[in-house]
Amino acid sequence: MELEGSNWTGDMREQFFKRRGYDIFPFLPFVLFRTGSMGNVTDFRYGVEYGPAFLEMIRRMRFDFETTKAELLEERFIQSFTGWCRDLGVRSRMQAYGRGFFPLESSMPVDIPEGESWTMNWLKHRIGEEMPENDYRRGRAYTMVNKYVSSAAHLAGKRVISCEEMTDTYTVFNTSLENLKVGSDQSIISGVTHSVFHGFNYSPPEAPWPGWIRYGCYYNENNNWWPHFHLLNQYKARLSALLQNCDMYADIALLPPMADMWSLIGMQNEPFPSVLHAEHLSLVWEAIAKNGNGCDYISERILRDATVEKKKLCYGPRKYNSLFLVSVESLSPESARKLLEFVRAGGRVFCVETVPSKSTGWSNHERNDGEVRLIVEKMKAYPHRFIYLDKPEKDFIGWYRSVQEQYRIDPWIRIERPDPFLMQVRYSADDGSGYIFIVNSHLHESRTTRVRFSAGLTRRRHCSVWDPETGERKRVILDPDGSLLLDLGPAGSLLFAFDREESEEEWRPLAETGRDTHLLDRGWSAEFRHCRDGSVKEVMMDRLTDLKEMPEFVYFSGSVTYRNRLECTDTAGMVLNLGKVYGTSELRINGVSCGVKWYGRRIFSIEEYLKPGMNTVEVEVTTSMGNYMKSLTDNPVAQYWTNAGTKDQPLQSMGITGPVSCYRR
DSSP states (O other): OOOTTOOOOTTHHHHHHHHHSSOOGGGHHHHSOEEOGGGOEEETTOSSOOOHHHHHHHHHHHHHHHHHHHHHHIIIIIHHHHHHHHHHTOOOEEOOOSTTSOTTGGGTTOSEEEEEEEEEOTTOOOTTTOOOSSOTTTTOSBOTTHHHHHHHHHHTTOOOOEEEEEEESSOTTTOOHHHHHHHHHHHHHTTOOEEEESOBOOOOTTSOTTOOOOSSOOBSTTSTTGGGHHHHHHHHHHHHHHHTTEEEOOOEEEEOOHHHHHHHTOOOOTTSOSOOSOTTHHHHHHHHHHTTOOEEEOOHHHHHHOEEETTEEEETTEEESEEEEESOOBOOHHHHHHHHHHHHTTOEEEEESOOOOBOSSSTTHHHHHHHHHHHHHHHTTOTTTEEEEOOOSSOHHHHHHHHHHHTTOOOSEEESSOOTTEEEEEEEETTSOEEEEEEEOOSSOOEEEEEEEOHHHHTTOEEEEEOTTTOOEEEOOOOTTSEEEEEEOTTOEEEEEEESOOOSSBOOOOOSOOEEEEEOOSOEEEEEEETTTOOEEEEEESSOOOGGGSTTTTTOOEEEEEEEEEEESOOTTEEEEOOEEESEEEEEETTEEEEEEOSSOOEEEOTTTOOSEEEEEEEEEEOOSHHHHHHOTTOHHHHHHHTSGGGOOOOOOOEEEEOOEEEEO
16 A cells, blocks of 8 residues: 555544553654655654754654554555455455554455565566575565565465566566566565556557557567466466465564664654665575475564464464564563573574564553663573574574574475575465475576475475476485485476375486487578568578677568578487577477477477478477567557656567587487
C-alpha cells in the first residue's frame, strides 16, 4: 500500500493517550521528521540538536507513535477489509506493507498475502550478474519485504503466497525469458508460491506500434518471445501447483530490529525503504539459505504469543529450534521473558552484533529497562544457549557456515562450496514427502559443487529429479553418504523429490562436453526475418558473431535461422551443444524440431534425429527488441524506453556466439 507519508487520523491524539498513557501532541514537532516524496525523510538532522536525555525520550516516543499508527491501520483497515471479504464470501488479497503497516503481522489476516519482485528499477541492478553484500538490493529480484510476507503466511498456515512478479521500469524491451526465470526462481527462494506477472500491456487497435506501455515488462503479443512465453508459464505453473500444496520448511527464526528502527528513523516505505537500521538483515537469511538451512522472520508480537514446547519455539504450525536476534537492542519485557523461557527449555538464542539492553516505548521505561537487563543477565547463565555473535564485515555466507559448524546447526542439504548465486529452499507435503528446489541465479556462469542430503530426507524415501518444464520424473542415484555432484548451468534449477515413488528412468543430465567432439565453427549461413515488416535477408557467416558487433544487424529484431551441415557415421549418444545463445533457440535436425531452449545451457540430445551421412542443422533464434527500438528515432514510445534520460539502454548481445559443438555423451 503506497501510503506515502500518511500519519494521522481524526482521533489520533485521543487514541494515542488511551493506548500509551501520555499525550504525544506537544512532542510531535520532535517525533516527526522533515519529509519529501513518498514520505521519505529528507533531513534527519533538521532543526536544533537534542541533548542525550531528550533524544532518548523522543526516540522512545517515536516508537510509541509508529506503533499506534500501525495498530489503528490494522484495526480500522486490514481487519475491516478482510472481514468485509469474508462476509462477501471472497478471499482477500493485498500487499499489506508500506509505511504505516506492521511489516510482518499485517499480512497474516489476508487470505492471499502478496509481495513483489522486480526485473529492474531505478537502481539499475543486474539480476543474474551481481550479488554483492554492500547493497542488499542489487542482483536480487525479490524485494526486502518478500521475506516478511512469506513468513507471515507460514505463521498463519497459508500456502498461497502471491507476488507482483518481475515489474520493470527500465529494460522493458530487453528483458528475456531467461531474465524472467532467474528473477522468478529467486522469488520462490524468498517464499513465493504464486506469481502474477506485472503486467500485460493492453492497447487499442489504433495505438501506434508497439502499443501502449505503462511499465512492468513488455508482456504483449508484439514481443518477439511471446510465442515461447508459455514455456516459462508452464514451468512456473508446475512449481506453483506443487508448492501451494506444501509447506516451506524452516526451523530457524529471525527477529529483525524493528523497534530500534522505528525509534531511530521511523517507519520506512517498504519494499523500497530509503534507509534501514540493519541493512544486513537480508544477508543473514540469505546466508542461512545458501548453507542448506531455512528460516522465517518473526516479530515481538509473534514471540510474545508463541509457546515453548520440547525445546522449540512454537507459533501456529511453525516450530523453531533456534532464534537469531539480528542487531536487536530494544526489547519489551514480555518478549525478554519469552526468550528466557525458551533458553531455559533448551532452545538457542543467537544475538548478532548486539545484546538487548533496553525496553521499548516511553511509559515506565526505567523500570522496564531494568527488567530487560535482569532477564538478559539470567539468560547469560546459559552460555551454550544464549550466544553472542559478532556481525561479519563481509562474507556472511562463510560467517554463517562457521556458526553452523561450531554450534551444530544441521542443514538438510550440505553444500560443499556455498556460493552467492547458489540458493535453495525446502518444502514438505502432508504425506511426508520432501522437496528441495535449488537454483543457480547467474545468467552466464555455471556452478558445480558436491551436495549431501540429510538422512532425514533420504531415509526410506526415493530420490528423483522432477522437471518443472515437462513434468517428467527421473531416478537419482545418490552416493552411499547421500551426496551427488551438482552441476547447474547458467540460470539452471533443479527440483529434487524425496518420496515413496520410484521412477524407472535414471536421471542422466547432458554434459557440456563428451567424446569424439566436432566443432561447427565455420560454414554457417543465416536468414534474418524482421519482426516488424517481415523482410528476409540471407548472409554467409564465416564465424558465429554477436549480432551487436555486426554493423548491418546491430539494430535487428526478429528471428535468425542459422544453417549448417553435420556429417555423422554413428548416431548413438550424439549431443549438440550450441554454446552461448542470446535469445530463445529452437533446434531442427533434418527439418525435425528437437525442442526449444529458452535459458541456460542449450544442449540437445540429437541421436534420434540424426541419420548416417550428411544432416542439416537449423537453429532459429528469437532476438530481443531493445536494439531495434533504439533505432526508431521517430517513435516516442521506443525512444522513451531505450534512449531517453535515465532509461538509455546499452546495446544488447543477440544471436549465437557459440562455440557450437557435437559430441558423444
